Amino acid sequence: MYTQGLNSIDAHPTSAEDAEREARFQARIDADEKIEPNDWMPATYRRTLVRQISQHAHSEIVGMLPEGNWLTRAPSLRRKAALLAKVQDEGGHGLYLYAAAETLDVTREELVEQLLAGKAKYSSIFNYPTLTWADIGAIGWLVDGAAIMNQIPLCRCSYGPYARAMIRICKEESFHQRQGYEIMSTLARGTAEQKAMAQGALDRWWWPSLMMFGPSDKESQHSDASMRWKIKRFSNDDLRQKFVDATVPQGHALGLVFPDPQLKWNEASGHFDFGPIDWEEFRQVLAGNGPCSKDRMRARRKAHAEGVWVREAALAHAAKRRADEEAAKLAAE
Numbered sequence: 001m002y003t004q005g006l007n008s009i010d011a012h013p014t015s016a017e018d019a020e021r022e023a024r025f026q027a028r029i030d031a032d033e034k035i036e037p038n039d040w041m042p043a044t045y046r047r048t049l050v051r052q053i054s055q056h057a058h059s060e061i062v063g064m065l066p067e068g069n070w071l072t073r074a075p076s077l078r079r080k081a082a083l084l085a086k087v088q089d090e091g092g093h094g095l096y097l098y099a100a101a102e103t104l105d106v107t108r109e110e111l112v113e114q115l116l117a118g119k120a121k122y123s124s125i126f127n128y129p130t131l132t133w134a135d136i137g138a139i140g141w142l143v144d145g146a147a148i149m150n151q152i153p154l155c156r157c158s159y160g161p162y163a164r165a166m167i168r169i170c171k172e173e174s175f176h177q178r179q180g181y182e183i184m185s186t187l188a189r190g191t192a193e194q195k196a197m198a199q200g201a202l203d204r205w206w207w208p209s210l211m212m213f214g215p216s217d218k219e220s221q222h223s224d225a226s227m228r229w230k231i232k233r234f235s236n237d238d239l240r241q242k243f244v245d246a247t248v249p250q251g252h253a254l255g256l257v258f259p260d261p262q263l264k265w266n267e268a269s270g271h272f273d274f275g276p277i278d279w280e281e282f283r284q285v286l287a288g289n290g291p292c293s294k295d296r297m298r299a300r301r302k303a304h305a306e307g308v309w310v311r312e313a314a315l316a317h318a319a320k321r322r323a324d325e326e327a328a329k330l331a332a333e
């Protein structure tokens with residue numbers, strides 16, 4: 001389903017001059033300077049950023065779908081208002097991220113086209129269904145919790161526009177995570193049926209949440225370059241472990257059981273050990289064979305087609321304002 005021609009490895013400079021420019025660029029990164037849109041950057045750095053930022057933007061937009069599914073069925077007005085605000089936030093995150101990607105010489109239209117054509121990846125997690133209201137709690141607690149763990153270090157990413165977008169996004173994500181945990185905690189303290197709903201949601205979302213951090217470090221193709229460029233500050237496995245260590249005590253506080261018989265505290269390492277991840281499932285989801293992959297793409301294409309008139313109206317309005325401003329300027333001369 002997905003292609004990523006964007007990040008082919010052509011990192012080797014073609015001339016002594018290029019080598020010198022790359023060395024200066026790397027020295028700036030090593031000195032923790034921010035790289036800004038008009039600065040020189042290696043083509044591979046630019047492509048890596050376009051790949052990661054656009055996948056991230058697509059994830060935010062597609063991520064609106066599983067939660068949007070519950071807007072009409074939230075159990076109270078308060079829950080509905082909070083969920084609506086959260087889903088709107090995700091749309092906003094997508095916009096900041098598309099705007100950050102556009103500073104790298106690519107248009108939002110091109111990126112959206114890649115998504116709709118099935119050529120661009122988005123996070124594996126959004127290819128799973130939201131079967132009960134408890135899944136909304138689990139998404140906030142686990143999916144947003146995993147997102148925060150991954151995204152806090154991105155606030156220090158070497159590329160200025162991405163780092164700045166992430167600061168605002170992370171603030172909003174922490175509200176999302178608390179919203180989810182509160183839903184889980186209400187259900188876990190509720191009737192036996194409600195507690196069973198919370199447990200079922202944890203059973204469904206735990207392993208896919210661990211997969212969000214990407215393949216193991218051994219399998220990760222882009223980590224070495226991204227770490228050297230300080231786009232990524234921690235490896236996929238390190239972030240996954242941090243997430244497990246932070247989340248397991250939260251689940252235990254809710255009285256829930258993680259669906260992993262091998263999960264246990266390891267006194268010697270100071271971390272939780274956990275069982276093997278089903279990487280075949282991850283590969284299948286990335287290949288477009290997740291439980292909801294086809295539905296998600298269908299919903300995005302439909303929304304895009306139905307939004308044509310909004311985009312046309314916005315462009316017509318902008319053109320009219322420009323024309324009015326020009327006319328006012330001429331009249332004033």
Ligand code: BYC
Pocket residue numbers: 002003004007051052055056057059060061063064090121122123124125143144146147150211212213214215219220221222223226232236286
């Ligand atoms: N799903 O070499 P690797 C959110 C791909 S939004 C799909 O380790 P990298 C939220 C990877 O792209 C969550 N694909 O890659 C929104 C690469 O494929 P390509 C999104 C995945 O980039 C709404 C290949 O596997 N967050 O939280 O060094 C509501 C090899 O991987 C996944 C971000 O996008 C995956 N899970 O590291 C609630 C954060 N994992 O491109 C919540 C920014 C890996 O070669 N992104 N792949 O075809 C990142 O931090 C990094 O891109 C990743 C992967 C850690 C995800």
